[in-house]
Each structure stands twice: as C-alpha cells, then as structure tokens.
Amino acid sequence: MIPQNHSRCQELAHPDIINFAVSIFLVLGILVSYLPQHYKIISRRSSRGLSPLFVLLGTVSGTASIANILTLPESTQDMACCKEIGTFPCTAALLGIAQIGVQWTCFFFIMLLFLIFFPRNPQPSEEENSPHSLPTWKEAVLVLALSLAFFVVALLGSIIFLYALPSHTRAWANFLGLLGTTLAAIQYIPQIMTTWKLQETGSLSVPMMCIQTPGSFVFAASLAARLGPGGWSAWGLFILTGCLQGCLLGLSLWFIWRDRREMRRIDRDVTDAADTEETPLLADGRD
Numbered sequence: 001m002i003p004q005n006h007s008r009c010q011e012l013a014h015p016d017i018i019n020f021a022v023s024i025f026l027v028l029g030i031l032v033s034y035l036p037q038h039y040k041i042i043s044r045r046s047s048r049g050l051s052p053l054f055v056l057l058g059t060v061s062g063t064a065s066i067a068n069i070l071t072l073p074e075s076t077q078d079m080a081c082c083k084e085i086g087t088f089p090c091t092a093a094l095l096g097i098a099q100i101g102v103q104w105t106c107f108f109f110i111m112l113l114f115l116i117f118f119p120r121n122p123q124p125s126e127e128e129n130s131p132h133s134l135p136t137w138k139e140a141v142l143v144l145a146l147s148l149a150f151f152v153v154a155l156l157g158s159i160i161f162l163y164a165l166p167s168h169t170r171a172w173a174n175f176l177g178l179l180g181t182t183l184a185a186i187q188y189i190p191q192i193m194t195t196w197k198l199q200e201t202g203s204l205s206v207p208m209m210c211i212q213t214p215g216s217f218v219f220a221a222s223l224a225a226r227l228g229p230g231g232w233s234a235w236g237l238f239i240l241t242g243c244l245q246g247c248l249l250g251l252s253l254w255f256i257w258r259d260r261r262e263m264r265r266i267d268r269d270v271t272d273a274a275d276t277e278e279t280p281l282l283a284d285g286r287d
Helices: 007-012 017-044 051-069 074-083 087-093 095-116 123-130 136-161 168-198 206-227 229-286
Strands: none
Touching: 007 074, 007 087, 017 074, 017 087, 017 095, 017 206, 051 074, 051 095, 051 136, 051 168, 051 229, 074 095, 074 229, 087 095, 087 136, 087 206, 095 136, 095 206, 168 229, 206 229
16 A cells, blocks of 8 residues: 555645535535436436447546546545544545546446436337437447446456555556546547437437536546646546537537527417418408
8 A cells, every 4th residue: 555644644634624615516516417417318218319439438437537536646645644634634635536436426327327218119200310320229238338347447457556566556547547538538529429410419418518517627626726736637537528528518509509499480480370371361251
C-alpha cells in the first residue's frame, strides 16, 4: 500500500465548508440528472433511440473512471487518512470518489434498463419509419456481457497494482483515465449518428442532457480543486464529456423544435381547412 501522508491528513482534517457543500450538491445533482433518463425508458417501456455502442462505451468508460479515481495515489492517501481524521473530514475527503461512484451506478442502471426494455419485437411501423437496420437483441446482450467482463478486468487489475505493484499504481490509474476519456469521446459518436439517422430523440432524455452538460464542467472543476494537476486524467474526462454531450443536446433540441414547428403547421392547416368548409355553409344559411 502507498505510505500514509501525514501532512495530507492534517490538511484533510480541516475541510473547506464551501467545497464540501458544492461536493454534496454535485452528488445529489448527478443522481437527479439521471432520473429523467431512467424515467423515460421505464415510462416508454422501450429503449429505442439509444445506441448499443453508446450504452456499452458509456458503461465501460464509467467503470474505467471509478477504477481510475480509486487507484490514484491521491485518492488512496485520502482513504488512508480516514484512520486518523474524524468522520466528517473523512466524508468530505471522499466526496470526489462518491461523485464518480454515483455517476457510474446511474449509468450502469441505464445499461440494465436498456437491456430490460430493449424492443425485441419492434412494431412494423417502427421498421418502416427507420431506413436503417435497428439494433438486435444479441447486440443488447453483448453490451451486458462486455460491460461485466471489463468490470472484472478493471477490478482484478486494480487489486494487483495496489497490492502487488504499488510503484506502478499511478501509471495504471492514468491508463484507466486515458481509456475512460477515449471511450467517452467515442461514446457520443454512435449516439449522435443514431439520433441523426432516426431524426428523433426516441428514449434519449433531453432534460438529462440539459442538466449534465453544464454540470460536467462544474464537476470537473470540483475534481480539479480536490485532486490538483496530478489528477488530470480524472477531471479531464468530464471536460471532454461536457463538450460532446453539448453537441448531442444541440442536435436533440433541433429535432424537437423542428417537430413542434411541423405540428403547429399541421394544426394551422387543419384549422384553415375546417374554416374553409364552414364558410360556404354559413353563407348558404344566410341565403
């Protein structure tokens, strides 16, 4: 294990109240931000509109991210300090880990909902409206299998580096951080393509993205303040994620605005047609 840094423990023994409050707000904000996505899939009883690659890469990226912050020397030192400092300082010190843990848990739940509510027998109208082939049930099961496989690899690898190869722990943590960043970047490409092909958001939650896009930058700033430049592989992931999610949000809002504008146009046409039919009848009645 990494030797305990007593100066670091003394620093953590007196947590900054403002930073603590912001961290608590972020933990709750992350949880709340994912609820619209969970609700939309459950209420629609369908995960149509979510790209299997988006779900897979997001889950693997989240796993790499939580493994990254758990194995960073700064984090292991903070956890070791909990033996010396009180409960409140320990809680404040570990809120950065809690933030990423909550995010990983929420996205993992999305992956489970994606599998549970995957449209195994899509309606003929859905197949006709989509010029592109829809994801298959085998692809959905493959998402689950690969997600669990990577979780096992990350868990075993982290244990080995922490206990058997502690001198290489930072390299392993940085590798996980870079992997998470890369997958987060790739993650949004298939979802953007899927949303563009469908020309609709489907089961993708716009409120979730409205909360998470600005929240990603606040989250990154909180982690940067806690981990410093040495934790760049952890907070850099969320800066990149915020930028890419913003692109997907813009595309989704455009489709929603376009569809609503089309609906208003149709309503006006129907109203005008009804008025046109009623006008001659009124004229005949006056005659």
